[in-house]
Structures are given as structure tokens and as C-alpha cells.
Amino acid sequence: xxxxxxxxxxxxxxxxxxxxxxxxxxxxxxxxxxxxxxxxxxxxxxxxxxxxxxxxxxxxxxxxxxxxxxxxxxxxxxxxxxxxxxxxxxxxxxxxxxxxxxxxxxxxxxxxxxxxxxxxxxxxxxxxxxxxxxxxxxxxxxxxxxxxxxxxxxxxxxxxxxxxxxxxxxxxxxxxxxxxxxxxxxxxxxxxxxxxxxxxxxxxxxxxxxxxxxxxxxxxxxxxxxxxxxxxxxxxxxxxxxxxxxxxxxxxxxxxxxxxxxxxxxxxxxxxxxxxxxxxxxxxxxxxxxxxxxxxxxxxxxxxxxxxxxxxxxxxxxxxxxxxxxxxxxxxxxxxxxxxxxxxxxxxxxxxxxxxxxxxxxxxxxxxxxxxxxxxxxxxxxxxxxxxxxxxxxxxxxxxxxxxxxxxxxxxxxxxxxxxx
Amino acid sequence: xxxxxxxxxxxxxxxxxxxxxxxxxxxxxxxxxxxxxxxxxxxxxxxxxxxxxxxxxxxxxxxxxxxxxxxxxxxxxxxxxxxxxxxxxxxxxxxxxxxxxxxxxxxxxxxxxxxxxxxxxxxxxxxxxxxxxxxxxxxxxxxxxxxxxxxxxxxxxxxxxxxxxxxxxxxxxxxxxxxxxxxxxxxxxxxxxxxxxxxxxxxxxxxxxxxxxxxxxxxxxxxxxxxxxxxxxxxxxxxxxxxxxxxxxxxxxxxxxxxxxxxxxxxxxxxxxxxxxxxxxxxxxxxxxxxxxxxxxxxxxxxxxxxxxxxxxxxxxxxxxxxxxxx
Numbered sequence: 001x002x003x004x005x006x007x008x009x010x011x012x013x014x015x016x017x018x019x020x021x022x023x024x025x026x027x028x029x030x031x032x033x034x035x036x037x038x039x040x041x042x043x044x045x046x047x048x049x050x051x052x053x054x055x056x057x058x059x060x061x062x063x064x065x066x067x068x069x070x071x072x073x074x075x076x077x078x079x080x081x082x083x084x085x086x087x088x089x090x091x092x093x094x095x096x097x098x099x100x101x102x103x104x105x106x107x108x109x110x111x112x113x114x115x116x117x118x119x120x121x122x123x124x125x126x127x128x129x130x131x132x133x134x135x136x137x138x139x140x141x142x143x144x145x146x147x148x149x150x151x152x153x154x155x156x157x158x159x160x161x162x163x164x165x166x167x168x169x170x171x172x173x174x175x176x177x178x179x180x181x182x183x184x185x186x187x188x189x190x191x192x193x194x195x196x197x198x199x200x201x202x203x204x205x206x207x208x209x210x211x212x213x214x215x216x217x218x219x220x221x222x223x224x225x226x227x228x229x230x231x232x233x234x235x236x237x238x239x240x241x242x243x244x245x246x247x248x249x250x251x252x253x254x255x256x257x258x259x260x261x262x263x264x265x266x267x268x269x270x271x272x273x274x275x276x277x278x279x280x281x282x283x284x285x286x287x288x289x290x291x292x293x294x295x296x297x298x299x300x301x302x303x304x305x306x307x308x309x310x311x312x313x314x315x316x317x318x319x320x321x322x323x324x325x326x327x328x329x330x331x332x333x334x335x336x337x338x339x340x341x342x343x344x345x346x347x348x349x350x351x352x353x354x355x356x357x358x359x360x361x362x363x364x365x366x367x368x369x370x371x372x373x374x375x376x377x378x379x380x381x382x383x384x385x386x387x388x389x390x391x392x393x394x395x396x397x398x399x400x401x402x403x404x405x406x407x408x409x410x411x412x413x414x415x416x417x418x419x420x421x
Numbered sequence: 422x423x424x425x426x427x428x429x430x431x432x433x434x435x436x437x438x439x440x441x442x443x444x445x446x447x448x449x450x451x452x453x454x455x456x457x458x459x460x461x462x463x464x465x466x467x468x469x470x471x472x473x474x475x476x477x478x479x480x481x482x483x484x485x486x487x488x489x490x491x492x493x494x495x496x497x498x499x500x501x502x503x504x505x506x507x508x509x510x511x512x513x514x515x516x517x518x519x520x521x522x523x524x525x526x527x528x529x530x531x532x533x534x535x536x537x538x539x540x541x542x543x544x545x546x547x548x549x550x551x552x553x554x555x556x557x558x559x560x561x562x563x564x565x566x567x568x569x570x571x572x573x574x575x576x577x578x579x580x581x582x583x584x585x586x587x588x589x590x591x592x593x594x595x596x597x598x599x600x601x602x603x604x605x606x607x608x609x610x611x612x613x614x615x616x617x618x619x620x621x622x623x624x625x626x627x628x629x630x631x632x633x634x635x636x637x638x639x640x641x642x643x644x645x646x647x648x649x650x651x652x653x654x655x656x657x658x659x660x661x662x663x664x665x666x667x668x669x670x671x672x673x674x675x676x677x678x679x680x681x682x683x684x685x686x687x688x689x690x691x692x693x694x695x696x697x698x699x700x701x702x703x704x705x706x707x708x709x710x711x712x713x714x715x716x717x718x719x720x721x722x723x724x725x726x727x728x729x730x731x732x733x734x735x736x737x738x739x740x741x742x743x744x745x746x747x748x
Contacts, residue, residue, distance in 0.1 A: 194634035198449075200549035200571030200606060203633055270550030314528055316548035318569070 001028045001413030004038060005372065008046025012053055012364040013343045014351045023051060025370040028412035033364060044415060046374060049407065052346045053363020054086030054371030057327060058353040059151070059176075059230055059254060059302035062088070062119070065106065066095025071307040071391050073107065076327070077115025078389040079305070081417040083328040084349075084406020086371035087118040088305075089357055091151040092129065099124035099135040101143035108144045116416040117409075118371070120146040120359055125164045125175065129153045134163060141171045146357045149176035151230060152277075154212055156182055158219065165225025173358045174228040174252070179212035179237065180204075180278065189318055191264040191279040199267065201317060204279050206234040213237045217244045220251050228356055229253040231304050233278035235288035242297040252356045253292075254300040257326060257333040258396070260289045266396060272313045272320035273396040276306070294340055299352040303330040307392030325390045329383050329397045331375070335404025342377065349373075374408035381405050440744040444556040444563040447572035448613040449640065456614065460582050462740035463733070469506055470735055480509035483540045483746050488530070489566065490516045490546040495707055495731065496566050496575070500543050503738035509540075509746070527551060528558060535559040540746050544568070562745045570604045576706050577610035579737040581618075583730050584661055587702050591618035597655035597697075599625040599687060600665025600714055601676075603632045607706045608665055612638060616645040623647045625655035627687065629676040652687055659697040663704045664689050667714050680713050689715045694724065702726045 005023040010033060012018075022036040057080060063071035071079075073090075080088045090107060092098035098107060104121050111119035123140035127133050129150045137148055148168055154177060155161040161177075168175050185208040190196050192203020213229055217240060220227035232238055232253050241253045258276065263283050266274040274280060292298040306323025313320050334345060350373070354361050362369040385398040409417040440455060448456075469477055485504040487497050497513060504511035514534075525533075527546070534542055541562045544552040549569030556563040567573040585591050596615050602608045602624050615622050616639045624635060628650055636648050649655050656662060667683060677683045684690075694703065703715075703724045711717045720727060 192633045194637040197632040197634050198609075198638050200569045200609060202570075205633070270553050311526075314526065316527055316546065316554065317550045318548040 002026050002041035003370070003410065003413045003415070004036060004041050004043045005046050005051055005410070006043050008049050008051035008374065010051045010364065011343055011346055013347045014053070015364065017364065018343060023364065023372070025413040028370055028414070030364060030366055030368055030370045032366065044408070048376070050342060050375040050377060052373045052375060053350045054411065055084050055331065055349040055373045055406070056087045056089070056353040057085045057303050057305065057330065058089040058300055058357055060088045060090055060305040060327065061093065061307065061323070062090045063307060064094060064110065065103070069391070070309045072114070073110045073119060074114035075389060075391045076305070076307070077111065077117040077119065079325070079327040080117035081409040081411070082389045084331045084373045084375070084409055085117055085327060086362070086373060086409055086411045087120060087359070088327070089120045089122050089146060091149060092122050092124040093152045097124050097129050098122070098140070098145070099127050099129065101136065101139040104140045104143035104145055116411060118411065120357060122147045122149050122176065124148065125150045125155055126160065131155050131157055131160065134160070134167065137167060138171065141173065145173070146359050147174045147176055147228070149178070149230070151176065151178045154178045154180045154182060158215060161216065162219050162223055165219055165223040165227060169225055171358065172226065174226045174356050176228045176230050177212065177216055178230050179209045179216065179232070181208045181211045184208040184211065189275060190267050191281050193264060193282055195264045195267055199270070201267070204277070206236065206281065206285065209234050209278055210236045210240065213240050217241070217249065217251060220244070221247070221249055224250065227251045231256045231259065231278055231302070232289065232292070232298065233259045233281045233285060235285050238288050238292040238297055242292065245297065252299040252352070253297065254302040255289050255293055255298045256302060256304045257330045258324060260286060260293065261333050261337050262396065270317045271396065272315065272317055273324055273394050275317060275320055275322055276304070276324055277322035290338065293338060293348065299348070299356060301330060301334055301348045302353070303327055307390050308394050310393055313394045323394070325388065325392055325395045327390065328388055329395065329400070331406045332381065332383065332402035332404060333397070335375070335377065336402045370410060370413040372410040373406050374410070375404065376407045377404045379403070379405040379407060439747060444552070445574055445741055445745065446552055446556060446563065446565045448574045448577050448610045449572065451574070453617060456578070456581065456617070459578055459737065459740050459744060460585060462744060463582050463736040466739040466743070467736045469739070470732070475506050476508060477506065478508045479743055480504070480507040480746055483509040484538065485509045485511045485541045485543065485742060486534050486539045487511065487513045487543045487566070488534065489514070490551070491567070493545055493566070495734070496545065499731070499734040500566065500738050503735050504742055506735070507739055507742060509742065527555065531555045531559050535561050541742060564741060564745070567606055569606065570609070571606055572610045573606040574610050575734070575738055575741060576607050577614045578741070579730055579734040580611055580663070580704060581614050582733045582737050583704065583726055584702070586729070586733070587726060588660060591615065592620055594620040594660040595623065595658060596620055596661040596663060597623045597625060597659045598663045598665065599652060599655055599689070601630045601667060602626045602635065602665070603630045604668060605665050609638065611663065612646060616642045619645060621645050621647060623649060623655040623659070625649050625652055625687070627677055652693060653696055656693060656696045659701055661702050661704060662689065662694065662697055664715050666706065666708065667710055684713060688713065689719050691716060691718055691722070694719055704730055707731070
């Protein structure tokens with residue numbers, strides 16, 4: 001695909017570029033960056049817009065195979081590009097889980113066939129995500145995984161997690177942990193604090209996350225493994241990661257838009273769209289997460305897009321599943337709620353997740369895949385969940401007025417999503 | 422307007438304002454005025470239960486459904502009697518006999534009952550917030566008959582009725598609430614109600630059964646809420662001692678080592694009750710575990726108002742049904 005992206009403010013923190021210029025794309029690859037006077041290829045007018053390397057949501061659930069009523073690789077891919085993401089990393093907790101190369105191959109080929117966004121599967125750490133024995137990590141790597149995780153099911157056995165950190169070094173893949181001590185969080189449905197007590201709901205204490213983060217950081221140091229903490233939600237967890245980085249550990253961490261936007265007060269009316277794991281935390285935790293994002297402790301913003309069919313979310317709060325959709329609101333929420341320079345935002349959404357995951361890099365390098373995200377920082381819009389590309393509707397952000405939006409998404413030089421007035 | 426015969430025999434027509442709300446879901450969002458309205462109305466209904474023919478026609482033609490997803494004898498029976506004494510048609514649905522056990526969701530069950538034109542559905546559910554979910558979807562008034570560990574508003578109202586009857590007031594009292602505070606909807610509803618009226622509530626339990634940030638649970642009058650692990654401190658000079666039921670099913674979670682040890686520190690024995698005021702009243706929402714949280718001689722003793730609470734329950738629930746449906 002050929003395309004001339006004209007007159008945009010081209011920003012790439014990886015190359016320290018921030019200038020108004022043109023991007024020439026030939027055959028789906030970036031040919032050149034700089035003023036271009038060509039007329040033989042289609043033009044995308046990016047005047048007044050930011051041209052960034054393609055955004056990468058490194059933590060999503062696509063539900064295929066197994067729960068296609070909630071999402072498919074196709075519908076999730078469509079939601080991704082509508083949210084400005086050119087690529088997503090798909091967590092392995094499908095049915096059956098992605099714990100062997102045949103499932104990996106299925107996801108890779110189905111994504112090629114149907115998804116407008118690139119899909120990088122994440123393999124399970126343990127067989128059936130049971131936390132008992134290692135899955136065939138190397139076989140899955142050969143089939144196309146970009147990292148390993150038992151997301152949703154933390155690896156409670158420290159010895160096994162040590163082995164995973166050690167073994168994954170063979171492939172330079174990150175081991176992504178959902179940080180939760182399951183003994184401490186048993187039966188919990190929301191953050192433990194004033195609201196859980198007032199609402200009579202069983203709490204998940206912040207300590208459940210912090211204990212796991214601290215254990216993992218010690219193991220990461222011991223094994224020199226590549227450790228990534230998913231969706232950090234508490235003040236002390238952020239602080240521990242900050243210290244570990246200061247000590248030179250190879251660790252990284254992500255934060256989600258809902259954790260830096262909402263507090264546990266959102267549960268007040270037993271809204272099941274405010275039920276997720278880790279749960280929405282206190283105002284102090286939210287402030288600490290924002291600080292961590294600003295100072296670089298948090299490397300990436302990921303949505304933890306977790307679609308659930310409405311039948312499941314229309315249950316009693318105790319019985320409803322954890323999780324909300326997030327692909328289409330992540331960028332808007334970050335632009336609206338975070339006071340960070342645009343270059344830093346691009347690091348959070350593109351540069352850093354590309355570094356953390358074992359993926360070929362893309363964006364604005366000469367010769368790289370021309371996967372680009374086009375932002376309008378001033379675009380005022382409201383999220384309407386009923387028009388979502390996702391098959392599910394479980395978002396707490398319906399009706400939210402946001403400022404700033406990904407207005408076009410380009411994958412391999414092809415405009416796969418465009419929303420311009 | 423309902424045609425009401427036997428007017429002369431029926432003082433209630435003089436009662437003024439109905440509750441303007443559709444549902445009764447919790448004490449936390451009730452105003453002083455609403456609470457007093459319910460208690461005053463209950464006072465006028467008490468007399469009905471003393472008549473040889475214990476029935477007035479106030480809610481004739483109204484349908485009240487008791488939708489109980491959790492076992493209950495006294496609350497369900499109390500609502501049933503209350504409805505019947507007001508001449509409402511009362512239907513009992515329990516989870517064992519309904520299509521809930523066939524996998525129907527809570528919401529579909531409620532919509533079905535709504536389609537049958539129920540006027541009021543009394544809901545008890547083990548999940549906190551279940552009545553709130555229903556209230557958003559039904560035309561029928563929803564009365565919370567106890568939801569999880571959240572609220573049990575009619576229990577707190579009947580407790581307040583009993584306290585006011587015995588003490589003549591709801592303010593400036595010391596009320597000790599002792600036991601499994603963590604899992605108790607009764608403790609939460611009573612705490613909201615009594616602190617609203619300016620009584621001192623002392624919540625007392627083992628640290629394992631005291632939920633996080635319990636000291637911040639009330640939105641107003643926080644200075645009236647006190648937390649202690651010492652039963653003697655809670656009981657000292659108390660006007661009211663309210664014991665909570667120990668739930669044996671929680672034993673497996675190691676909240677306390679044994680029943681014997683629990684009674685040693687948090688059981689109400691006669692000796693321990695002596696620390697309270699001379700005219701203390703002793704309450705329990707029932708059913709009681711004799712010898713676990715309360716000694717038999719205390720439960721059956723002169724200070725116990727446990728049975729008066731049960732009687733008050735019928736009058737208070739009559740008042741609630743009347744105020745929600747009678748207009």
C-alpha cells in the first residue's frame with residue numbers, strides 16, 4: 001500500500017522526532033520522513049493532527065476461541081483500530097486457553113484473515129493456566145507468541161514462577177503477571193475499604209496485589225528474568241516497581257485507563273460495569289498511579305479490554321464477571337485525564353509496549369511497517385457504547401465527554417479506520 | 422382511592438403523608454422524617470394485632486410477593502402476617518420452589534413477577550445490592566428484606582421502634598452492637614439509624630470480624646460511632662445491648678478458633694451484662710444461638726426484649742407496606 005501522510009506533526013520519541021512534515025509510505029513500509037513532493041500516490045491530509053507510531057494495546061482479551069458471543073478476533077480487531085490501536089496483544093485465557101502451538105497458530109491465522117489490527121498472541125505460562133506445570137513455551141514461541149502470562153490466574157507457586165522467569169529468558173519474552181495473592185483475595189469482588197464495608201461487599205485488599213508484586217520483584221532479581229507487572233492498581237505496588245527500577249532490575253509495568261480514572265466510589269450503586277480485577281482502588285492509589293505514569297515508573301498504558309456478554313453483567317454484583325471493555329476509550333481517557341506531553345503519551349502507548357513485548361518494531365523508522373496512529377488532540381467527543389465495534393457493552397464510560405481522539409488508524413500503509421468530521 | 426369500610430374502627434385514615442419513594446432499600450438514604458413517619462405509623466398499627474379479628478382492609482386488592490432467595494423464617498413470616506393483616510394478597514416465593522433453581526436470573530424472575538402486576542416485592546438475597554438491581558427494573562415497590570452484608574432496613578426500624586418504646590427516645594443513648602460486625606447487615610442498618618438520631622453506637626467484635634474502615638461507614642454524625650474490641654468497654658453503662666448472631670458456616674474461615682473461645686470474649690453472660698445500666702435492654706435479631714453469643718439466662722431474663730422485637734416487626738412491616746402502597 002502506498003500513502004502520503006501530509007503536513008502532520010510527526011512525533012516519534014524513539015527517534016526524538018517532533019516536526020511538521022510528510023511521511024511517504026510505499027508497499028506498506030515507511031519510505032521516508034520529510035517534505036515530499038509526489039503526486040502518484042493517495043494523500044492523507046494530516047494538517048493539525050499528530051502522526052505517531054502505531055499504538056499497541058499490550059493487554060486485551062479477544063475471547064476467541066470459546067466465547068465468541070462476547071468478542072471475536074475480528075470484532076476485537078475492529079474495536080482496536082477504532083480506538084487508535086494498530087496492534088494488540090491477546091491474553092491466553094480463551095476456551096481452550098492458548099497453552100499450546102495449535103491454538104497459537106489458530107489465533108495468528110484467524111487474525112490475518114479477519115482483524116484490521118495486528119494481533120500478537122500471549123501464551124499461557126502453565127498448562128491450562130492451572131499453575132501446576134509449564135506450558136510448551138518454546139513451541140508457542142515458534143508459532144508466534146510474544147510473551148507469556150496466566151493473566152486472571154496469578155502463578156501462586158513461587159518455585160514455578162521462578163522457572164517461568166528463567167525459561168522465558170531463552171526467548172527474551174516477558175513474563176506478565178496478574179499480581180494477586182489468591183489466598184488473601186478469596187471471594188473478594190471490589191477494593192477493600194470504606195465502600196466495600198458500606199456496601200457489604202467482600203473486599204480485595206491492596207495487600208493482595210502488593211504481596212505478589214514484592215515476591216515477583218525478588219524473583220525477577222534472582223533470575224534476571226524479564227518481568228512485567230500487569231495493570232498495577234495500588235500506591236505501594238507502584239512504589240515497589242519504582243524502587244526495583246532504581247536498582248536496575250529488568251522490570252516493567254502497565255496501568256489501565258480505568259485505574260487512573262475511577263475510584264471504588266464508582267461501585268456505589270452496585271454497577272457491575274465497575275467490577276474488575278484488580279478492582280478500582282482509592283483516590284490515593286489513583287493519584288499514585290498517575291504519578292507513576294508521569295515519572296516513568298509505569299511504562300505502558302494498556303486497556304485490559306475484557307468484553308463480557310450483557311447476560312453475564314446483568315447479574316448480582318457478586319456473581320457478575322470481572323472486567324470492562326476499553327479499546328475504544330483508552331486513548332481518549334489518557335488524553336483527557338493525564339497531564340503528560342504528547343511524546344510521553346506515545347511512549348506509553350507505542351514505544352514502550354513495543355520494547356516490552358517480543359515483537360518486530362513498527363512505526364516511523366525507515367523501512368519499518370507503516371503502522372501509524374493519527375491523533376487530534378482537540379477533538380471533543382462523547383463515547384457512545386451502543387456504537388462500539390466490540391460485541392460487548394460492558395463499559396462504565398458510556399456518555400463520557402472526552403477531549404482528544406485517535407481520528408485515523410493506518411496499518412501497513414492502509415487507512416483501516418477514519419473518523420473525521 | 423380505595424373504599425374503606427369500618428372507618429370508625431380504623432384510626433389510620435388520619436395519618437398523613439405517604440412515603441414518596443418507590444422502594445425501601447436501606448436506612449442509609451432515609452431521612453429522619455421518613456423514619457419517624459414509619460415508626461409513628463407502626464405505633465398506630467400495633468393495636469390491630471391485639472384485636473380478636475386482626476385484620477383491616479387497607480391494602481385490599483394489593484399484591485405483595487415475598488421473594489426470598491435465602492432461608493428465613495421470621496422475616497418472611499413477619500412480612501406475610503403484616504400483609505395479611507392489611508388484607509393484601511401475599512404470595513411467598515422461595516428459591517427452592519421457584520424457577521430460580523432452574524437457572525432463571527434474578528432479573529427475569531423480578532420482571533415476571535412485575536408482569537403479574539405485583540404491587541410490592543419483598544426481596545431477601547445473599548448478594549449485597551440485589552434489591553437495588555431489581556428496583557431499577559420493576560414497577561413494583563421493592564422492599565429490602567435483607568441483602569448480603571449490606572442492609573436489613575426493616576430490622577433496624579423494628580429495633581428502633583422497640584428502643585423508643587422502652588427508652589422513650591432514640592437520641593443520647595449508648596447502644597452496644599456486639600458480634601460478627603463484618604458480615605452483619607443488621608449491624609450496618611442499626612448503625613446508620615441510631616447515629617442519625619444522635620445515639621452513641623459502639624461496635625464490638627474480634628479484629629477478625631471487624632471490616633475495613635468501619636469507622637467511616639456513616640455519612641453523617643461520624644462522632645457517634647465508636648469501635649472497640651473490648652466487650653466490657655462496649656457494655657459499660659450501655660442503655661441497649663444488641664447481640665449479633667454467630668454464623669457457624671464461617672467457622673471454616675478461622676475468624677475465631679472455637680465457639681468456646683468466642684463465648685469467652687464476646688458472649689453475653691449475666692456477669693458481663695451487669696456492667697451495663699440498671700435498666701439496660703438486651704436485643705437480638707434472632708435466631709439466637711444459646712450459649713454461643715448469648716447465655717440462656719440472659720436471653721430469657723427480665724432485660725431481654727427479644728420477643729418484643731418480633732411483635733414490633735409485624736407492626737413496623739405493616740407500616741412500611743401501608744406507606745409504600747396505601748396511597
